[in-house]
Amino acid sequence: MYVVITCYKCGQFLLARTGQKTKRCPYCETRLALEKTKKVASAKNAQQALDLVQALKQTRASAHDQ
Numbered sequence: 001m002y003v004v005i006t007c008y009k010c011g012q013f014l015l016a017r018t019g020q021k022t023k024r025c026p027y028c029e030t031r032l033a034l035e036k037t038k039k040v041a042s043a044k045n046a047q048q049a050l051d052l053v054q055a056l057k058q059t060r061a062s063a064h065d066q
């Protein structure tokens with residue numbers, strides 16, 4: 001299982017495996033404690049998780065335009 005989380009420093013969407021304790025944000029290099037991050041979605045596999053991130057980014061982008 002994978003989870004989609006948001007970085008609490010820069011707000012970008014990231015992927016993590018469930019069971020992982022920490023994850024380094026590739027955008028701002030912050031080491032995130034996964035228990036403190038906001039989980040926005042979960043997925044069965046990496047591909048589904050990537051699709052979710054894409055969809056979430058598009059949703060955020062279109063919301064930003066309005």
Ligand SMILES: [Zn+2]
Pocket residue numbers: 007008009010011012025026027028029030
């Ligand atoms: Zn970040």
